[in-house]
Amino acid sequence: MKTPPRQLAHNDAATGAMPDPQFFIMTFGCQMNEADSSLMASLLERAGWREADSSDAADLIILNTCSVRERPEHKVYSTLGELRAWKLSNPHALLAVAGCMAQRAGEEIRRRAPHVDIVLGTRWFHRIHELVDRVRSGDRPIVCLGMEGDPSTARRPDALGVAAAPLRAFVPIIRGCSNFCSYCIVPFVRGPEVSRPPDDIVREVKSLLQRGTREVTLLGQNVLAYGRDLADKPTFAGLLRTLDPIPDLWRIRFTTCHPRDVTSHLISAMAELPTVCEHIHLPIQAGEDKLLEDMRRGYTAAEYLAIVEQLRGRVPGLALTTDIMVGFPGETEEQFEESLRLYTRIEFDAAFTFAYSPRPGTEAEKRPDEIPRQTRLERLQRLIDLQNHITIARNGRGVGEEAEVLVDGPAARGDGLLAGRARNNKQVIFPGDPALAGSLLRVTLTEAHLWGFRSDPLSG
Ligand code: SAH
Ligand code: SF4
Numbered sequence: 001m002k003t004p005p006r007q008l009a010h011n012d013a014a015t016g017a018m019p020d021p022q023f024f025i026m027t028f029g030c031q032m033n034e035a036d037s038s039l040m041a042s043l044l045e046r047a048g049w050r051e052a053d054s055s056d057a058a059d060l061i062i063l064n065t066c067s068v069r070e071r072p073e074h075k076v077y078s079t080l081g082e083l084r085a086w087k088l089s090n091p092h093a094l095l096a097v098a099g100c101m102a103q104r105a106g107e108e109i110r111r112r113a114p115h116v117d118i119v120l121g122t123r124w125f126h127r128i129h130e131l132v133d134r135v136r137s138g139d140r141p142i143v144c145l146g147m148e149g150d151p152s153t154a155r156r157p158d159a160l161g162v163a164a165a166p167l168r169a170f171v172p173i174i175r176g177c178s179n180f181c182s183y184c185i186v187p188f189v190r191g192p193e194v195s196r197p198p199d200d201i202v203r204e205v206k207s208l209l210q211r212g213t214r215e216v217t218l219l220g221q222n223v224l225a226y227g228r229d230l231a232d233k234p235t236f237a238g239l240l241r242t243l244d245p246i247p248d249l250w251r252i253r254f255t256t257c258h259p260r261d262v263t264s265h266l267i268s269a270m271a272e273l274p275t276v277c278e279h280i281h282l283p284i285q286a287g288e289d290k291l292l293e294d295m296r297r298g299y300t301a302a303e304y305l306a307i308v309e310q311l312r313g314r315v316p317g318l319a320l321t322t323d324i325m326v327g328f329p330g331e332t333e334e335q336f337e338e339s340l341r342l343y344t345r346i347e348f349d350a351a352f353t354f355a356y357s358p359r360p361g362t363e364a365e366k367r368p369d370e371i372p373r374q375t376r377l378e379r380l381q382r383l384i385d386l387q388n389h390i391t392i393a394r395n396g397r398g399v400g401e402e403a404e405v406l407v408d409g410p411a412a413r414g415d416g417l418l419a420g421r422a423r424n425n426k427q428v429i430f431p432g433d434p435a436l437a438g439s440l441l442r443v444t445l446t447e448a449h450l451w452g453f454r455s456d457p458l459s460g
């Protein structure tokens with residue numbers, strides 16, 4: 001049953017019927033935020049809303065925000081500024097700010113942008129449809145930030161829409177983070193780790209498979225912490241073993257992994273289970289021991305290296321990607337160069353690279369030895385140049401090899417090309433019939449690029 005809309009901005013002139021109200025979600029931030037946005041979308045759809053093609057047509061706009069660095073926060077405020085005109089010309093329309101920055105800034109958002117109707121913290125996504133209804137019936141504005149929250153927020157099974165599921169779907173398995181790396185806002189805005197029970201996850205995966213999904217990516221700030229907070233203490237490696245035999249599940253991916261929590265059980269699961277793809281994202285952050293200690297990462301450069309050697313030894317064809325941060329307070333030129341030497345030795349397949357950004361309330365923010373912005377940016381550029389060089393060299397070594405590609409569909413650049421992903425998560429582009437979307441194909445990699453490979457399909 002659809003909930004009848006209470007206030008609508010317009011009437012459907014042709015039929016006299018009230019059209020479904022429309023929502024539009026803008027997502028900033030990580031894949032967990034993307035997953036939370038889809039959860040909100042399916043809850044709203046169930047409550048009688050429809051997704052708008054553009055923000056202009058929307059009766060409700062939700063900004064799902066990120067707080068991990070300053071820049072995404074600035075972007076939210078500038079977007080809120082731009083939406084002032086939309087709000088003025090649609091007086092009944094609603095504007096909501098959800099997610100990590102909503103959690104961090106709370107009331108301050110309404111002070112700086114009084115046209116915001118709803119501020120929704122990270123443990124409230126599952127209530128979006130109710131809150132929107134409340135505001136529409138005159139109860140305004142609403143700010144929901146409780147972290148004690150309703151634990152079912154984190155544990156609830158997905159809000160299953162009836163629509164077809166994507167070929168490659170994301171499934172949150174653990175929310176929050178209990179690590180408190182000294183620079184990071186995530187534990188403050190997402191709260192402590194809360195795992196979903198294995199049964200919930202299996203149910204959601206099966207439901208996605210029934211609706212067309214063939215690849216799932218298990219999501220969490222640290223998926224390797226999975227299960228520690230649950231009574232039966234299930235493990236992440238155990239979860240992989242539970243999911244692997246499910247029919248129609250072709251590929252399992254997961255992200256992201258804290259190096260300290262890599263176990264021999266994980267490595268064995270990756271080596272043995274056919275559905276588990278040969279890729280691990282293992283953020284290193286820094287490559288020098290004192291920096292790693294000050295960051296409170298819980299491993300040394302030598303320990304990280306040892307984990308990489310074990311992984312590469314047991315999982316042939318493994319792609320290793322990482323996150324690296326430069327310009328942490330106190331980082332000397334020597335420490336930075338030592339880190340670069342380690343990255344050169346490790347040879348990551350790809351890296352997300354960031355300049356340190358002080359976050360309010362974190363341990364690192366209180367340090368007096370902040371690195372000048374200019375130096376941070378220069379180091380970032382040197383790191384990017386090095387990594388690009390390494391990525392190209394590693395991809396170059398893949399030319400001539402065969403790969404299994406899951407075909408997403410037509411490539412964004414057109415030209416009759418299709419795009420897909422190899423098992424190691426690298427992008428592959430090749431000529432082919434769009435009807436191949438959704439299938440597994442064997443290709444020969446013919447040309448290496450920074451973004452992945454050009455290839456030719458193998459005939460027969
Ligand atoms: N849970 C993940 C990281 C999530 S945040 C992990 O620990 O691996 C994604 C990335 O943002 C981090 O890996 C880190 O490289 C970067 N990051 C986090 N806080 C930051 C800050 N204050 N400034 C700059 N980059 C930051
Ligand atoms: Fe942040 Fe560290 Fe947790 Fe990652 S593990 S989310 S970097 S506190």
Ligand code: F3S
Pocket residue numbers: 028029030031032033065066067068099100101185186189190
């Ligand atoms: Fe950003 Fe929150 Fe993700 S701070 S990186 S959106 S967990």
